[in-house]
Structures are given as C-alpha cells and as structure tokens.
Amino acid sequence: MNINQVLENAKQLNVDERALVAHCLISSLEISQDESVEQTWAELAELRYQELVSGKVASVSWDDIKKEAK
Secondary structure: OOHHHHHHHHHOOOHHHHHHHHHHHHHHOOOOOOHHHHHHHHHHHHHHHHHHHHOOOOOOOHHHHHHHHO
C-alpha cells in the first residue's frame, strides 16, 4: 500500500480513530523512551485517580470541556 492509499483510507475513519492513528504514528517516531518519564506519568495518573476516588476533585465531561473551549 502506498502513502496515498493510506491517507485515503484514513479519511474514512471517524475523528477518534484518526486521532488514534496519529498518536500511534507519532509514538512510532520515538527512538528511545526514558523509563523515568513513564514512571512519573504512572505516579501522576495514580495521584489523579486517588483524588477522583476520594472526592477531592470532580470530573468534568468532555462536552463541558468542548463548550468551555469555544
């Protein structure tokens, strides 16, 4: 498959699917990964999760975020 075919096929995907494809392509360009960065992200994710579970912070819907960004 050539690049034009890939691009044409990608246009048939919905927005979320195209975003995932873009993420995967960009991620594939990373030559090396810093494990400390991965660990830091994991720790941050755990902290945010605990804040949500405890009620310290409240979640916001994607629709509300999009409305606020306009």
